[in-house]
Amino acid sequence: MDDSVDRHIARWRGKAPFDERVEAIVTRMQFLVKHLAQAKDGALAAVGLQDFEYETLHWLGARGEGGRATPSELAAELKVSPAGMTGRLDTLEKAGLVRRIRSAEDRRRVDVELTSEGRAIWLKAMDLRGEVEDAMVGVLGPDDQDVLAALLKRMLLRMENPGRA
Amino acid sequence: MDDSVDRHIARWRGKAPFDERVEAIVTRMQFLVKHLAQAKDGALAAVGLQDFEYETLHWLGARGEGGRATPSELAAELKVSPAGMTGRLDTLEKAGLVRRIRSAEDRRRVDVELTSEGRAIWLKAMDLRGEVEDAMVGVLGPDDQDVLAALLKRMLLRMENPGRA
DNA sequence: GGAAAGTATTTCGCCAGCGAAGCTTTCGTC
DNA sequence: GACGAAAGCTTCGCTGGCGAAATACTTTCC
Numbered sequence: 001m002d003d004s005v006d007r008h009i010a011r012w013r014g015k016a017p018f019d020e021r022v023e024a025i026v027t028r029m030q031f032l033v034k035h036l037a038q039a040k041d042g043a044l045a046a047v048g049l050q051d052f053e054y055e056t057l058h059w060l061g062a063r064g065e066g067g068r069a070t071p072s073e074l075a076a077e078l079k080v081s082p083a084g085m086t087g088r089l090d091t092l093e094k095a096g097l098v099r100r101i102r103s104a105e106d107r108r109r110v111d112v113e114l115t116s117e118g119r120a121i122w123l124k125a126m127d128l129r130g131e132v133e134d135a136m137v138g139v140l141g142p143d144d145q146d147v148l149a150a151l152l153k154r155m156l157l158r159m160e161n162p163g164r165a
Numbered sequence: 166m167d168d169s170v171d172r173h174i175a176r177w178r179g180k181a182p183f184d185e186r187v188e189a190i191v192t193r194m195q196f197l198v199k200h201l202a203q204a205k206d207g208a209l210a211a212v213g214l215q216d217f218e219y220e221t222l223h224w225l226g227a228r229g230e231g232g233r234a235t236p237s238e239l240a241a242e243l244k245v246s247p248a249g250m251t252g253r254l255d256t257l258e259k260a261g262l263v264r265r266i267r268s269a270e271d272r273r274r275v276d277v278e279l280t281s282e283g284r285a286i287w288l289k290a291m292d293l294r295g296e297v298e299d300a301m302v303g304v305l306g307p308d309d310q311d312v313l314a315a316l317l318k319r320m321l322l323r324m325e326n327p328g329r330a
Numbered sequence: 331g332g333a334a335a336g337t338a339t340t341t342c343g344c345c346a347g348c349g350a351a352g353c354t355t356t357c358g359t360c
Numbered sequence: 361g362a363c364g365a366a367a368g369c370t371t372c373g374c375t376g377g378c379g380a381a382a383t384a385c386t387t388t389c390c
Contacts, residue, residue, distance in 0.1 A: 003325055016226070033195050039324075077169060106386075135323070158300070160168055248370075255370095
């Protein structure tokens with residue numbers, strides 16, 4: 001059984017010099033991520049959240065009880081520009097899910113923390129999002145999942161540490 | 166050695182009910198795709214192309230010599246909305262890389278084809294893009310690449326055929 | 331002690347993409 | 361053969377994100 005990427009590659013096999021293996025991997029990852037974003041949008045609508053809002057709450061929530069972090073930390077972790085993070089936080093703050101606190105000892109800095117409402121919605125949203133992700137990853141058994149995770153990690157390490165051999 | 170996803174997961178282990186394996190896989194794919202887009206933007210600048218332009222040329226080029234396809238076919242293949250595809254084609258047509266031809270037998274339809282200039286730039290861009298992708302996927306040996314491609318394909322098949330068991 | 335360099339965040343102008351509405355052409359049916 | 365439904369593409373209004381400049385505060389260096 002072929003997927004859309006197999007068909008794509010077969011169509012120009014021989015027409016251009018290319019590494020089919022690399023192309024297949026990269027294109028499939030792009031499509032999976034896109035599919036996932038679209039599927040999650042639908043699921044998250046049930047709690048009135050968009051994908052980017054969930055993602056931000058999620059990394060804040062991971063920070064622990066207070067759920068504190070500075071905008072620049074979040075921007076770096078989520079691979080978004082600082083300006084983009086300001087926009088996300090504006091939205092979340094307006095919705096009352098997040099609170100900005102100017103730091104006392106260094107007043108250039110801002111700390112962001114989840115409100116209790118933000119935490120509650122985050123927890124609800126995790127279930128919904130989990131179902132969509134499980135539907136995708138669940139086709140693989142636990143062992144295959146471990147293999148996949150390890151392979152992805154090796155690539156991500158390379159991207160996050162360009163200097164490394 | 167941990168990547169940013171390991172650190173993220175470790176930080177909220179036990180704080181919320183969650184499948185760590187699934188989370189690790191999904192988040193890593195998202196980051197890899199994002200990293201890749203950012204890295205490719207830089208590389209493609211050398212031929213004055215943006216990522217979405219390259220992607221569109223690439224799927225058109227795969228169609229063969231004339232490089233023909235209708236906007237709706239491309240939109241479906243590239244997982245973009247029809248409106249989005251109109252925008253992409255506008256840009257490419259203005260740049261002279263692509264040509265729109267109203268179909269004679271069904272005048273609702275439009276055929277899109279690469280101009281010779283479009284094909285030339287596409288071929289140049291493929292090299293640049295290939296280097297960036299190789300740098301990422303190249304950490305894996307050929308066998309690992311095959312394993313990875315196969316695992317991704319199983320997931321993508323599921324996403325593209327929701328009915329299937 | 332005060333200017334200059336540096337750091338953290340926000341503002342501004344712009345762009346690609348989405349959903350919904352609109353336009354044109356074709357098909358199905360009576 | 362005419363008329364309503366459907367197909368194919370585009371236009372419109374809006375939104376999230378980016379890069380660059382602006383703002384606000386801190387540290388360094390003479």
